[in-house]
Amino acid sequence: MIKTPQNMKDYTDQIRATLKEKFLQTTLNNFATSYKASRAKAFSGMDLEALREEIACAKDAALPRLEELLEEFTRHAEADGVKVHFAKTAQEANAIIAAIAKENNVKTIVKSKSMTAEETFLNDHLEKQGLKVTETDLGEWIIQLRHEGPSHMVMPAIHLSRYQVGDLFTGVSGEEQDPENIDKLVKVARKQLRPRFIEADMGISGANFAMADSGAIGIVTNEGNARLTTTLPRVHVTLAGVDKLIPDIKTALTALKGLTRNATGQGITSYVTWIKGQPPCGASEKEVQTRHIVFLDNGRLALAKDPVFSEVLRCIRCGACANVCPIYRILGGHTYGHVYIGAIGLILTFFYHGRDNARAIVKNCLNCQSCKVVCPAKIDLPYLIKKVYREVMDEDGKRPLRNRLLARVMGNRKLFHTLLKNAWMAQAPIADGPKIRHLPTIFGRKHDFRTIPVLAKHPLRDQWSSFKPVVRNPKLKVALFAGCAQDFIYPQQAKDAVTLLASYGVDVDLPMDQTCCGLPLLMMAENETAKEVAEQNLKALDTDRYDYILTLCASCGSHIKENYPKLLQKENAVPEGVKKLEEKIIDFSSFMVNVLKVTADDFRVSGKKVAYHAPCHLCRGLDVVEEPRELMRVAGLDYVPAADEDVCCGFSGSYSVDFPEVSEQLLRRKVANMEATGADIVVTDCPGCVMQISGGMDKHASRMRVCHMAEILREMRKKE
Numbered sequence: 001m002i003k004t005p006q007n008m009k010d011y012t013d014q015i016r017a018t019l020k021e022k023f024l025q026t027t028l029n030n031f032a033t034s035y036k037a038s039r040a041k042a043f044s045g046m047d048l049e050a051l052r053e054e055i056a057c058a059k060d061a062a063l064p065r066l067e068e069l070l071e072e073f074t075r076h077a078e079a080d081g082v083k084v085h086f087a088k089t090a091q092e093a094n095a096i097i098a099a100i101a102k103e104n105n106v107k108t109i110v111k112s113k114s115m116t117a118e119e120t121f122l123n124d125h126l127e128k129q130g131l132k133v134t135e136t137d138l139g140e141w142i143i144q145l146r147h148e149g150p151s152h153m154v155m156p157a158i159h160l161s162r163y164q165v166g167d168l169f170t171g172v173s174g175e176e177q178d179p180e181n182i183d184k185l186v187k188v189a190r191k192q193l194r195p196r197f198i199e200a201d202m203g204i205s206g207a208n209f210a211m212a213d214s215g216a217i218g219i220v221t222n223e224g225n226a227r228l229t230t231t232l233p234r235v236h237v238t239l240a241g242v243d244k245l246i247p248d249i250k251t252a253l254t255a256l257k258g259l260t261r262n263a264t265g266q267g268i269t270s271y272v273t274w275i276k277g278q279p280p281c282g283a284s285e286k287e288v289q290t291r292h293i294v295f296l297d298n299g300r301l302a303l304a305k306d307p308v309f310s311e312v313l314r315c316i317r318c319g320a321c322a323n324v325c326p327i328y329r330i331l332g333g334h335t336y337g338h339v340y341i342g343a344i345g346l347i348l349t350f351f352y353h354g355r356d357n358a359r360a361i362v363k364n365c366l367n368c369q370s371c372k373v374v375c376p377a378k379i380d381l382p383y384l385i386k387k388v389y390r391e392v393m394d395e396d397g398k399r400p401l402r403n404r405l406l407a408r409v410m411g412n413r414k415l416f417h418t419l420l421k422n423a424w425m426a427q428a429p430i431a432d433g434p435k436i437r438h439l440p441t442i443f444g445r446k447h448d449f450r451t452i453p454v455l456a457k458h459p460l461r462d463q464w465s466s467f468k469p470v471v472r473n474p475k476l477k478v479a480l481f482a483g484c485a486q487d488f489i490y491p492q493q494a495k496d497a498v499t500l501l502a503s504y505g506v507d508v509d510l511p512m513d514q515t516c517c518g519l520p521l522l523m524m525a526e527n528e529t530a531k532e533v534a535e536q537n538l539k540a541l542d543t544d545r546y547d548y549i550l551t552l553c554a555s556c557g558s559h560i561k562e563n564y565p566k567l568l569q570k571e572n573a574v575p576e577g578v579k580k581l582e583e584k585i586i587d588f589s590s591f592m593v594n595v596l597k598v599t600a601d602d603f604r605v606s607g608k609k610v611a612y613h614a615p616c617h618l619c620r621g622l623d624v625v626e627e628p629r630e631l632m633r634v635a636g637l638d639y640v641p642a643a644d645e646d647v648c649c650g651f652s653g654s655y656s657v658d659f660p661e662v663s664e665q666l667l668r669r670k671v672a673n674m675e676a677t678g679a680d681i682v683v684t685d686c687p688g689c690v691m692q693i694s695g696g697m698d699k700h701a702s703r704m705r706v707c708h709m710a711e712i713l714r715e716m717r718k719k720e
């Protein structure tokens with residue numbers, strides 16, 4: 001039975017307990033690595049972006065028409081002798097299915113995998129009516145025997161080892177099983193399940209597609225159990241969310257192209273079953289199967305009309321948003337979801353299982369964008385997760401004090417900057433040179449997994465007028481969006497960039513009215529203040545005066561480009577000024593490679609061995625992948641690729657404060673992967689990542705230096 005923590009204290013306890021399951025982490029880590037390679041292979045030669053766009057558009061076109069599609073589907077299905085039901089709630093759906101079982105004198109049921117049935121807790125309901133229900137998907141059968149919920153939407157038992165399954169099957173079969181012999185374990189399942197199919201009175205399946213123009217359904221599986229479930233018993237019931245309604249088979253085939261490739265990295269699944277009308281059935285006196293289709297609403301029809309959240313109904317349940325999620329990779333689905341797991345699970349839990357179940361888990365997101373870029377339906381999952389976080393707070397009628405205070409301070413630029421400027425004095429008793437080596441005990445030992453840098457005595461803005469290089473006859477005029485980290489912690493990174501750019505004839509300004517980009521506010525779901533600071537920055541950056549708006553912080557850049565248009569849109573249209581900012585904002589590596597077109601002649605050849613950490617918001621948020629690597633090569637550095645260099649370092653602003661245990665794990669892996677390269681320096685393009693990784697290196701007494709791309713480039717520049 002599923003028990004999801006309803007508050008942060010219980011959730012933290014659950015996280016700590018999960019982190020002790022080393023097998024789980026190894027399995028999920030291995031799966032994530034192999035999934036990445038197989039997915040890339042499965043999509044090779046295909047225009048993946050065009051396919052994602054096609055799937056998103058097809059689903060978007062169907063969503064406003066769900067009621068109409070339901071009517072059309074019902075007309076066609078009932079003309080073929082299939083009874084169609086509509087259930088407003090999960091309880092109604094369960095009651096309808098139980099009534100069908102009673103009417104047809106059903107005693108035993110076989111089931112093929114259905115997340116919708118998990119959503120309604122159908123098995124519990126039917127078993128309470130005295131019915132015997134057997135799951136027939138191998139993974140589902142295993143978790144049914146263990147009285148657990150699925151830990152993944154496609155691979156429900158991914159959290160278990162063959163040893164655990166071996167023990168379980170020894171108990172079920174009454175014979176000692178060899179856990180090393182997977183073939184034999186599978187045969188145990190086959191031997192146990194075959195008689196159940198034959199004796200079953202009713203089969204229950206889900207549906208991946210329900211096609212309105214024919215009244216047919218489509219089911220995608222890998223094991224063939226759905227074919228037995230839907231053909232052998234005399235009664236077949238399909239339970240599907242209304243969001244599975246699509247106009248026709250063409251839409252289904254489009255989604256299918258993305259579904260299996262994205263789910264497991266398979267070019268094609270083993271079985272795709274299309275069912276229409278009443279198939280012949282030897283077990284039925286009427287010689288045809290009795291068929292029912294139950295469509296579940298459970299909030300979907302209202303969701304389909306929501307201007308922001310309707311996007312979540314594009315989901316085709318491929319499970320990939322869990323496969324790539326660095327948190328899922330550490331915690332698995334029982335700690336990272338309720339019934340639905342992974343990124344989509346954090347959202348759907350709120351809508352289908354209520355705010356109590358969503359309250360704690362919805363905070364557990366790094367905003368790393370991995371789910372967003374892998375989603376075949378182009379759902380902006382990280383953005384919607386933050387929106388759900390806000391909905392939960394609104395329904396609770398309270399926002400944490402920390403959120404309210406930070407929103408108040410960050411919304412007032414002068415107050416915010418004054419506090420930051422004065423804070424360096426307060427840190428003096430705990431500072432050790434440029435770092436705070438040990439946090440005061442009030443923060444607890446759990447936050448002591450990295451050192452953190454001290455605030456700069458003189459922020460960039462205070463040094464600017466005396467530092468700004470004079471550039472005569474500039475080639476380009478650029479405004480620097482420094483972000484809080486470079487302004488108040490790492491001014492040297494910005495100074496190195498500006499000095500380097502001056503050597504290329506680029507005149508850089510630092511507009512003084514700029515403030516925090518607002519991403520930390522969005523992470524705390526303080527959308528109103530996030531919007532206010534976005535407006536302040538839009539005004540401060542005065543795009544008409546500059547050729548480019550440059551940022552050395554991938555997170556600021558990605559937030560401005562991706563989220564400002566959403567935050568600042570008016571009546572569903574993005575204002576011209578915001579569009580201009582979106583066009584002009586550029587990251588450092590892209591500026592050097594694509595705008596300045598720097599060459600190897602500009603740099604010394606040092607042969608310094610460097611590893612690279614790709615910040616989430618650069619490689620996914622801004623889709624800048626090749627430029628930093630190209631830049632390191634051009635700058636004469638010996639770049640050594642590291643494992644998982646595009647996986648989050650675990651910083652993510654307030655995330656590392658709220659979830660230090662998870663942040664520590666991610667950082668530990670990052671440090672190990674970087675050290676394994678044998679490089680001397682870790683280069684990255686985001687001050688937040690510099691802070692996290694250098695703090696981790698420091699705690700691990702690593703000899704590796706961590707620096708921003710601008711710093712190493714300035715060092716490598718031949719002449720200025």
Ligand code: SF4
Nearest residue numbers: 325365366368369371
């Ligand atoms: S943004 Fe990253 S951390 Fe958050 S749900 Fe998506 S993949 Fe997981």
Ligand code: SF4
Nearest residue numbers: 315316318319321375
């Ligand atoms: S949200 Fe996207 S990636 Fe996640 S399960 Fe749905 S379709 Fe797949």
